Amino acid sequence: DTGVSQDPRHKITKRGQNVTFRCDPISEHNRLYWYRQTLGQGPEFLTYFQNEAQLEKSRLLSDRFSAERPKGSFSTLEIQRTEQGDSAMYLCASSFVPRGTDTQYFGPGTRLTVL
């Protein structure tokens, strides 16, 4: 069990550019979640997948944001035409859910800075 990994750890981009982040969940975890955390706040839910199916999207996820989990393993989060307000820590978590309760384990995050 190597834990949840995220790449890159840091990304600096100019306003208007597109960025893509990757998350590799704990192996065999069937659920994968994306959250966003801004300074002084707790993480806010963005979206989650069960295997390759995207089950829920937050209203925070504008049409500039898209997430995929094509083979039910790793996931990507793309932000198009970045804005300064997109600057935040993007966190990925995974869990294994046969049914009932389970714990979400988080990766180290990708810190995005939009200049």
Next chain:
Amino acid sequence: DQQVKQNSPSLSVQEGRISILNCDYTNSMFDYFLWYKKYPAEGPTFLISISSIKDKNEDGRFTVFLNKSAKHLSLHIVPSQPGDSAVYFCAASVGGGAQKLVFGQGTRLTINP
């Protein structure tokens, strides 16, 4: 609409004493609650959880108490150690921890030697 609130932004406790972190929630549909610890530049680390069918859960130095009538939960750390200094987040979920988590704003705990 802040459904989960941690009203103390910071807490300072002497090493060896008890640390008590508090969390309030408004959504009565929440049925699973978790505490996470976060160090700078790292993701949140899971500490302990509790289902709404229980009112207490213990794991080593950590105990979580749930008061459903007051919509309040607390995390007790006994004894507090310097390595406990971090930001602590409470989180809540509807339908068990498998659903999206709603987090509080966090409490920065500092353990003084």
